Amino acid sequence: MNPQAKLISATSLFLGTSITISSNHWMMAWIGLEINTLAVLPLISKSHHPRAIEASTKYFLTQAAASTLLLFSSMTNAWFSGQWDITQLTHPMSCMLLTTAISIKLGLVPFHFWFPEVLQGSTMTTCLLLATVMKFPPITLFFLTSPSLNPTLLSLMAIASAALGGWMGLNQTQTRKVLAFSSIAHLGWMTIILIYNPNLTLTAFYLYTMTTSAIFFILNTTNTLKLSTMMTAWTKIPPLTTVFMLTLLSLAGLPPLTGFLPKWLIIQELTKQGLTIMATTITLLSLLGLFFYLRLAYCATITLPPNFINYTKQWQINKPTNILTTTLTTLSILLLPLSPMVFTVS
């Protein structure tokens, strides 16, 4: 892609995200979301492949409709309460419409249908942007309006997201779709704790971003788009597949890896609030995610492919590993001992 166009897209992404997360007026939040949508469209469709164009079409329609619904909900609230402040969302219909609009933007069930297809149609780096950076402004809006949101609706959507993310991910062979469904499941975890402790939503989001970015960078380095390619990926950079397995287990939420921290804190907070059935349900549903993460790790590290390989490592290819890969994988495996810091900060 043209370097100037890439610069404009990247700058607009930063600008849109900054505008939304620092806004007090609903119009500014909407403007930031619109800038984000418009900036990421050329990034999805830059290869002009039919799948990429289809992905950008689906992305554009859903995000534009959700932005307009968000503006409509804030307009309704402004008519009934006379002000446009984000933290003062009081009218119940506005709250429900806002929850719907942000769920469409994030990809929560039942508005998740666009998300796997859009991720499947874009490159790995664009997938990383779509799964992490584009989710940050809507989650910020959830954080800001969390006192006024409906607990029943959010809990239903969260448990359905965890369920659907787990079950639909079981049947996938394309790695981008697997990561899309894992994203939906993690969004369920982030949403279930939103009413009770919004800081935990942000903590879960940051740790999820870190671990998922590590996974996307690893998949980009070995260029594995499907499970069958992953079976021969260990010959390219053998240490990377070991780290890949550990990062996947961290994403699944196994102790003593970092990914256990958000799940632990969320279960603790839900139990403190007396919602033990919800905590049990969502924990059991995350076992489905564990199954397909283990399958990915198995394909990458433990199995030998059916074709005959008589050397243990491929002839050296000069593809430099991204420096961020090493940092993010280290952080996503080893950060659990720092969990008391999370208690004192949040």
Add this chain to the structure above:
Amino acid sequence: MTFLHLSFYSAFTLSSLGLAFHRMHLISALLCLESMMLSMYIALSMWPIQTQMTSSTLMPILMLAFSACEAGAGLAILVASTRTHGSDQLHNLNLLQC
């Protein structure tokens, strides 16, 4: 709820239902998106009249600028999908199925 509110709500709701239930062509979905934006523009223009606060006259202009950008992006996507898929029919957008 005054007649103004009712007309605005029904305009927006009908447009969003039209966007949600679009059946054949991509351009009809884009048109419904534009009509959602138009109803929002009219509602935002009524705001400074109702509250007599002329500082909020900027809001419909700002919204119009961004909705025009979005309309342009939508049309560019329409052209791109016609180039790759042959028509703007929504049946053809099936390359990315689960």
